[in-house]
Amino acid sequence: MLYKKRLMTPGPTDVPPSVLAEAAKPIMHHRTPQFRKILTEVVASLKRVFQTEGDLLIYPAAGTGGMEAAVVNLCSPGDHVLVASCGNFGNRWTEIAKAYGVQSEHYEVEWGQPVDPAEIQKRLAADPSIKVVFTTLSETSTGIESDIRAIGEIVAKTPAVLVVDAISGLGAIPLKTDAWKADVVIAGAQKGLMIPPGLALISISAKAWETAKNAKCPKYYFSWEKAQKAMKAEALADTPYTPSISLIIQLAESLRLIEAEGLEAVWERHARLAKATQAAMQALGLKLFAPKQASNAVTAVWVPEGVDVSKLFKTIRDVYGITLATGQGKVKGKIFRIGHLGYADDWDVVATVAAVERALLEQKYAMTVGSGVAAAEKVLFGI
Amino acid sequence: MLYKKRLMTPGPTDVPPSVLAEAAKPIMHHRTPQFRKILTEVVASLKRVFQTEGDLLIYPAAGTGGMEAAVVNLCSPGDHVLVASCGNFGNRWTEIAKAYGVQSEHYEVEWGQPVDPAEIQKRLAADPSIKVVFTTLSETSTGIESDIRAIGEIVAKTPAVLVVDAISGLGAIPLKTDAWKADVVIAGAQKGLMIPPGLALISISAKAWETAKNAKCPKYYFSWEKAQKAMKAEALADTPYTPSISLIIQLAESLRLIEAEGLEAVWERHARLAKATQAAMQALGLKLFAPKQASNAVTAVWVPEGVDVSKLFKTIRDVYGITLATGQGKVKGKIFRIGHLGYADDWDVVATVAAVERALLEQKYAMTVGSGVAAAEKVLFGI
Numbered sequence: 233m234l235y236k237k238r239l240m241t242p243g244p245t246d247v248p249p250s251v252l253a254e255a256a257k258p259i260m261h262h263r264t265p266q267f268r269k270i271l272t273e274v275v276a277s278l279k280r281v282f283q284t285e286g287d288l289l290i291y292p293a294a295g296t297g298g299m300e301a302a303v304v305n306l307c308s309p310g311d312h313v314l315v316a317s318c319g320n321f322g323n324r325w326t327e328i329a330k331a332y333g334v335q336s337e338h339y340e341v342e343w344g345q346p347v348d349p350a351e352i353q354k355r356l357a358a359d360p361s362i363k364v365v366f367t368t369l370s371e372t373s374t375g376i377e378s379d380i381r382a383i384g385e386i387v388a389k390t391p392a393v394l395v396v397d398a399i400s401g402l403g404a405i406p407l408k409t410d411a412w413k414a415d416v417v418i419a420g421a422q423k424g425l426m427i428p429p430g431l432a433l434i435s436i437s438a439k440a441w442e443t444a445k446n447a448k449c450p451k452y453y454f455s456w457e458k459a460q461k462a463m464k465a466e467a468l469a470d471t472p473y474t475p476s477i478s479l480i481i482q483l484a485e486s487l488r489l490i491e492a493e494g495l496e497a498v499w500e501r502h503a504r505l506a507k508a509t510q511a512a513m514q515a516l517g518l519k520l521f522a523p524k525q526a527s528n529a530v531t532a533v534w535v536p537e538g539v540d541v542s543k544l545f546k547t548i549r550d551v552y553g554i555t556l557a558t559g560q561g562k563v564k565g566k567i568f569r570i571g572h573l574g575y576a577d578d579w580d581v582v583a584t585v586a587a588v589e590r591a592l593l594e595q596k597y598a599m600t601v602g603s604g605v606a607a608a609e610k611v612l613f614g615i
Numbered sequence: 616m617l618y619k620k621r622l623m624t625p626g627p628t629d630v631p632p633s634v635l636a637e638a639a640k641p642i643m644h645h646r647t648p649q650f651r652k653i654l655t656e657v658v659a660s661l662k663r664v665f666q667t668e669g670d671l672l673i674y675p676a677a678g679t680g681g682m683e684a685a686v687v688n689l690c691s692p693g694d695h696v697l698v699a700s701c702g703n704f705g706n707r708w709t710e711i712a713k714a715y716g717v718q719s720e721h722y723e724v725e726w727g728q729p730v731d732p733a734e735i736q737k738r739l740a741a742d743p744s745i746k747v748v749f750t751t752l753s754e755t756s757t758g759i760e761s762d763i764r765a766i767g768e769i770v771a772k773t774p775a776v777l778v779v780d781a782i783s784g785l786g787a788i789p790l791k792t793d794a795w796k797a798d799v800v801i802a803g804a805q806k807g808l809m810i811p812p813g814l815a816l817i818s819i820s821a822k823a824w825e826t827a828k829n830a831k832c833p834k835y836y837f838s839w840e841k842a843q844k845a846m847k848a849e850a851l852a853d854t855p856y857t858p859s860i861s862l863i864i865q866l867a868e869s870l871r872l873i874e875a876e877g878l879e880a881v882w883e884r885h886a887r888l889a890k891a892t893q894a895a896m897q898a899l900g901l902k903l904f905a906p907k908q909a910s911n912a913v914t915a916v917w918v919p920e921g922v923d924v925s926k927l928f929k930t931i932r933d934v935y936g937i938t939l940a941t942g943q944g945k946v947k948g949k950i951f952r953i954g955h956l957g958y959a960d961d962w963d964v965v966a967t968v969a970a971v972e973r974a975l976l977e978q979k980y981a982m983t984v985g986s987g988v989a990a991a992e993k994v995l996f997g998i
Binding site (some may be wrong): 237239241243244245246247252253254255257258259260261262266278292293294295296297309327328331332333420422428429430449450451452453455464465473474475476477478479555 | 622624627628629630635638639640641642643645647674675677678679680683684692709710714715716731733803805811812813832833834835836838855856857858860861878923932938980
């Protein structure tokens with residue numbers, strides 16, 4: 233039987249056909265007015281998507297490389313920083329800080345819960361030497377969204393700089409970088425931006441540049457100063473080392489799609505898909521892992537009693553063509569995750585819920601066939 | 616008038632159509648047996664191209680990221696290392712070392728000359744504390760090839776580890792990593808490997824792993840240990856962070872092309888194109904910048920008296936469709952460079968020489984029209 237391939241994961245996400253087609257065009261040299269014009273337009277469009285008038289840099293790297301760039305450009309060994317984590321990716325901030333001898337105060341909530349802005353405020357008050365607060369917009373491992381607006385207001389009143397991992401959140405979840413006072417925001421390519429992985433994108437506020445001036449962590453490849461110098465050297469943007477030319481050209485097309493749909497409409501679509509997925513899972517009697525501040529990028533669901541999650545995941549992927557995600561870190565085997573991120577529409581969610589129903593049914597899970605899709609439809613149809 | 620676009624630069628190089636087509640296929644998830652099988656095969660094929668049975672890691676990064684990975688995984692702050700440089704990219708080794716507080720003894724020859732293995736031997740004898748020797752296989756800025764075999768023999772007799780930047784050399788110039796005792800070799804994607812930029816590839820010998828054990832430079836994203844753990848964790852290769860999926864899938868196809876042509880044949884083709892280009896330039900009365908140990912990847916040529924090199928370069932690129940490279944660093948404005956690297960054949964060289972002839976003629980440079988292409992043909996035809 234034919235089942236089309238669908239990536240319903242929190243990244244990589246399906247790439248729109250017109251974006252795929254860009255990669256099939258002959259490569260161009262990067263030190264040309266042609267490419268630099270594209271790069272300049274990509275940066276301008278990215279700033280609109282980031283909602284920032286600050287600076288924006290692009291590195292050939294996984295998102296983790298962008299996180300490391302923030303640590304080494306903002307910190308010195310021995311500096312105090314605060315990590316506000318609600319999962320596996322939040323914890324990565326502390327791992328990176330440790331690798332550079334940066335003293336991380338690690339505030340981690342129970343997985344499935346959001347971080348509490350009031351707790352961040354308390355900890356900043358208790359240790360005024362905290363130089364940077366690191367947190368996560370959409371915690372991919374648990375399906376939680378952090379209240380960046382509230383955290384931004386708190387951090388802005390202190391000398392500390394706020395750094396947000398928005399790798400799986402940007403382009404999916406409202407994030408108003410400047411208005412919400414997120415000094416540094418890191419995004420990835422293969423999530424809301426709908427291109428193949430390999431780019432780390434970073435916005436930097438004036439306050440962050442000030443902090444960066446005194447940062448003594450060693451760096452070369454990820455140096456913001458070098459990248460910024462190339463970006464601003466002449467009228468057209470440039471990079472210090474060879475950029476990922478084909479990915480940037482693909483990004484130009486995906487940004488055209490995002491701007492044509494409209495950023496607000498993109499956010500609304502993600503919110504609708506998330507709500508529909510949540511409603512469908514609950515209608516099937518499944519329990520949401522993150523009932524509070526659920527992320528619009530990914531829905532995490534407890535594996536019900538008697539269901540073999542590994543088998544469920546493989547059946548849906550290998551038989552029905554839809555790739556979901558399982559649990560990672562301390563919730564491995566306990567949850568599964570449905571991504572509704574990037575190039576995904578209402579019918580992708582309906583199809584995914586139907587496939588989950590079928591695979592659950594095959595494991596003799598007690599449910600009413602069609603109840604999940606009906607619940608999804610009610611949300612999607614607005615009734 | 617129609618002129619097709621040709622990239623005759625030392626990278627990025629033209630991408631073969633079948634490799635471009637791979638990028639237009641739908642993206643697949645990386646944590647799947649399907650992708651991990653491809654990655655496993657890519658690594659096995661790369662080892663044949665590197666001529667190594669050592670370990671091989673792949674990072675989403677520019678080549679410079681791969682160079683930084685070698686420094687931070689092999690060195691501790693304060694360590695003594697020797698950099699043997701014959702140009703701009705060789706000098707980068709010292710810049711990276713400095714950024715991490717590593718004491719670099721900087722041996723730099725006059726640009727246009729190759730490094731002298733005997734000098735490396737002398738300096739290693741004078742300072743037995745030297746832990747790593749960094750050098751360059753094909754120095755892109757000057758068109759010089761280093762004698763890695765001779766350097767490898769010298770370094771192998773000491774406790775030092777030999778690190779070779781083969782970013783523009785691998786797949787173009789003979790390099791027998793294990794036989795020549797090159798402990799760490801770094802390659803890039805957009806050169807001899809004929810894919811778009813965005814990957815750094817690194818081979819690591821057992822001796823290098825021993826040195827890496829005691830290396831105290833801070834690192835996270837570029838940690839070899841973490842990458843190796845993922846690579847060897849199970850039967851199929853994996854990566855610690857999201858890999859550049861589309862580039863790796865393109866690499867699988869380009870490696871199929873390289874292995875079908877045969878590595879020896881690929882090396883011979885590059886040697887033939889280099890000799891033809893050199894002969895053509897000399898027949899036109901132009902002077903080679905690197906007459907000794909010229910690189911098979913790129914030919915550097917002195918700009919003759921009375922020729923405006925910027926105009927020459929722009930005419931050939933913007934009117935005749937062929938992108939060459941100008942000089943960088945201290946030879947900016949003094950040389951121009953012709954890449955004959957990766958996906959390039961005999962007729963590309965003939966076409967390029969003809970375009971150079973035409974652009975020179977337009978600048979009233981005194982020459983016999985056709986003498987360059989005739990000289991190239993003689994080499995290409997083996998007569």
